[in-house]
Structure formats: structure tokens, C-alpha cells
Amino acid sequence: MPSFKIDVSTAVVFVATAPTPKLVNKQTGEIAVDRETGAQLATVGLLISDEGEGNLYQVTVPSTGIPEGLTPGVRVSVVGLKARDWENTFNGQTRHGISFRATAIATGA
Numbered sequence: 803m804p805s806f807k808i809d810v811s812t813a814v815v816f817v818a819t820a821p822t823p824k825l826v827n828k829q830t831g832e833i834a835v836d837r838e839t840g841a842q843l844a845t846v847g848l849l850i851s852d853e854g855e856g857n858l859y860q861v862t863v864p865s866t867g868i869p870e871g872l873t874p875g876v877r878v879s880v881v882g883l884k885a886r887d888w889e890n891t892f893n894g895q896t897r898h899g900i901s902f903r904a905t906a907i908a909t910g911a
């Protein structure tokens with residue numbers, strides 16, 4: 803499915819939740835990996851505020867793009883943020899939503 807870029811150049815971005823491994827399977831604990839680089843993936847909660855509105859997004863980032871010690875409350879910038887819609891059917895039930903992915907998160911914003 804196609805993805806589209808999200809411009810956060812004028813936004814204020816804070817870490818809301820610390821990075822956690824993105825799991826492929828919760829039962830086995832298998833961590834998802836980037837198909838192109840093989841880097842493990844993590845999910846980071848980001849509070850993005852722009853033009854008087856703030857929203858919380860769960861963003862998937864390769865572990866190689868996450869600085870050490872990233873904790874809630876730290877102001878950051880987001881590199882290469884994209885959104886992609888998704889849909890899947892499991893046990894006869896269809897679910898859909900939007901997933902967010904970034905190349906990296908940088909501190910010192």
C-alpha cells in the first residue's frame with residue numbers, strides 16, 4: 803500500500819512513551835525487523851503538537867534510529883515520518899487503521 807509523508811517541520815514533538823520492541827508474535831516474543839535493513843523495530847509514543855492541536859501517535863522506528871536513553875518528556879524531532887493505511891482480516895473480522903513509521907528520532911530539537 804502507498805504511504806505519504808507527514809510534515810512535522812513546524813510541530814513541537816515530545817516523547818510520550820519510551821521505545822518498546824515491536825513484536826511480531828506476543829506469544830513467542832519475536833521482534834519485528836525492517837525488511838530492507840534487518841534492524842529490529844521499536845514503537846515510540848510521540849505527542850505531536852501543531853497549530854494548537856496535539857495528538858498522540860504510536861510510531862514505528864528502526865532501533866538504529868533511536869538514541870540511547872530516550873525517555874518520556876524529552877523534546878525530539880522526527881526524521882522521515884510517513885503514514886500508511888492498513889487493513890487485515892483475522893477470524894472473519896476485518897480491522898483497519900493508519901500506521902506511522904519514521905526513519906529516526908533525534909534529540910536536541
